[in-house]
Amino acid sequence: DAGVIQSPRHEVTEMGQEVTLRCKPISGHNSLFWYRQTMMRGLELLIYFNNNVPIDDSGMPEDRFSAKMPNASFSTLKIQPSEPRDSAVYFCASSLAGGADTQYFGPGTRLTVL
C-alpha cells in the first residue's frame, strides 16, 4: 500500500488567496483526520471524518477553514482567504477503526502564506 498520500507537498501563496490541500487515505480505512503542526502549538486536530461524515470539527480555527470528504478515497482542506498565521504543516491521517486504532500519517503539506 502507498500509505496516506497528500498533495501538494509544499505550497507558497500570498495572503488572501484560496488554498486547497488534498488527501487520499489508505484504502479500506474508514476514519480520516486533518491536523496542523506549528512550532508554537505543536500538533492540533482540526477535523475528523468517519465513513465520509464529519464527526468533530471543533478544532477548525475559524470559518475560513473548510473540509470535505466526497468519497472514501479523497478529502480536501480549504482555506479561503489564507492569512500568514495559517502557515504550518498540515497532516492528513487515516485509521481503520477510528480512535481505537493506530493512525497512519501522510507526509504533510508545508504551507507558507506570504
Next chain:
Amino acid sequence: KQEVTQIPAALSVPEGENLVLNCSFTDSAIYNLQWFRQDPGKGLTSLLLIQSSQREQTSGRLNASLDKSSGRSTLYIAASQPGDSATYLCAVRLPNSGYALNFGKGTSLLVTP
C-alpha cells in the same frame, strides 16, 4: 482540556546508550496512549500503542510503559543508534473526546556516532 507534556524538549546521547523519554498527561482517564516518531520533513510513524488497560508494550528495542494513576508514560530505547535520531511524540486519547488525539510537543533526539 488534556495537557500533554514531554520532557526534555531535546536530548543528545552517544551511540549505544540506553535512554528514556518522558511523557506526562493531566487527565488520567485516558483511552489509550501512542508514541510516534517524526523524521524531519516527514509525517508521523506510529511506534507503539498502549490501551488504558495495559501497562506496557514492546517492539524490538523499544519499550513503552504506562502508569495512568500518575499520568505518566515512558519510552525506553535500548542500545541507541544514529538512525534513532528523530523527534518522538506521545499522544493520548480521552474516552469521550471522539477520536481526537492530544499531542505533546515532542522530544528531539540526536544519537551521535
